[in-house]
Amino acid sequence: MxxxxxxxxxxxxxxxxxxxxxxxxxxxxxxxxxxxxxxxxxxxxxxxxxxxxxxxxxxxxxxxxxxxxxxxxxxxxxxxxxxxxxxxxxxxxxQRNYSLEDILSTPLKQALLILETLQDPGNLGTILRAGEGAGITGVIMNRETADIYNPKVIRSTMGSILRVPFVYVEDLKPACEVIKREGVRLFAAHLKGMNNYDQEDYTDNVGFLIGNEARGLTEETAALADAYVKIPMAGRVESLNAAIAASVLMFEAARQRRNKWFPSG
Missing domain, CATH: 3.30.1330.30 (Ribosomal protein L30/S12)
Known part of the structure; x- marks a missing residue:
């Protein structure tokens, strides 16, 4: 002992x-x-x-x-x-080891989260846990994102880290270009969004770009999106926490897919 x-x-x-x-x-x-x-x-x-x-x-x-x-x-x-x-x-x-190719090889319709420089371990863990609940197929992160093996991340995932594939990439731009060539349409929650998030179609292969808690997405990464969407706010709130915003988008995609593939009645 x-x-x-x-x-x-x-x-x-x-x-x-x-x-x-x-x-x-x-x-x-x-x-x-x-x-x-x-x-x-x-x-x-x-x-x-x-x-x-x-x-x-x-x-x-x-x-x-x-x-x-x-x-x-x-x-x-x-x-x-x-x-x-x-x-x-x-x-x-x-540690688990996945590649971008591993994530993109799933036979399922893609529902990806692409994270740029998230710093809060709690946010990262929440995103993985909520992402599993919403049926995401993978998480792609730049190297500046918090360490996914931080104990706070591990604890807040409630085991999702063992079930959701993820990968760190050196540069999000070439990674997103590969993702887009595979037929994945990228969306970014952005103040310049023309449509509310629930007015877009997420039933095909999609990816959601989520930026840093304080600064959001860089202009370079935001420019990789095929469309900007906005999450309308009531009151005097300007924006949502990164994990909450990601959850809103992921679960809207899940709702649309359920309605398309398993319509009631």
Whole structure:
């Protein structure tokens, strides 16, 4: 049993949790909590840590038969975890690797999110979680976007990071050109939009461009859009949070597709 917070493995978890550079160099990230860890296959897990109390539960013991694991004290688990009340299970996990080609090869109608320099980990995590709910087929981000393996992102995705494909690209412009050549029409929420967002047709292959929380899309990236749309505001609100705006667009696409493919009556 590991009972010291100065243990080498415990320090490794702390480094992976706190430093994006270490996560990139090792190709690992930290996942915690029963819901998240139970979605992991043994091949994805580098190291699994559990407490004695966690092992007392019969269902947990049955699940653990598929893994090799380290037992740690409650104090050590609390030092490794990023939450105030850890659930007694935490894993070092191998990062997923997707390419733009992987995302574009889906047989489904595309519903892509293209993110430019989003900085808030909570926004990024919310976008992945809401995106899965809306049926998006992939997320494309520039390198300046927050690290998707940040613990705050991982936690706020509620497991969607394991199910939604994503990729970072060096430059959004050539990536968007490839996407458009594949027949995907790009939309940007923009103050210059001629139509409200719900007046456009999203039932074919579409992608939504979402910009930085404070500055929005750069002119260069906005120019890649085939159409600008606006989300009408009541009151004195000028714009929406990036994650909310992305959710509005994604769920409108989902609504239109349901109505087209599964009309009521």
């Amino acid at each position: 590991i009972n010291s917070t100065s243990n080498r493995q415990v320090k490794r978890v702390a480094d992976l949790r706190g430093k994006a550079k270490v996560r990139r160099e090792e190709g690992m990230f930290v996942a915690e909590g029963l819901r998240m860890c139970r979605e992991l296959s043994p091949g994805e897990v580098d190291t699994l840590f559990v407490t004695e109390d966690f092992q007392k539960d019969r269902e947990n013991r049955r699940w653990l038969t598929h893994f090799q694991y380290e037992t740690v004290t409650d104090v050590v688990m609390k030092s490794m975890a990023d939450t105030q009340s850890p659930q007694g299970v935490l894993a070092i996990v191998r």
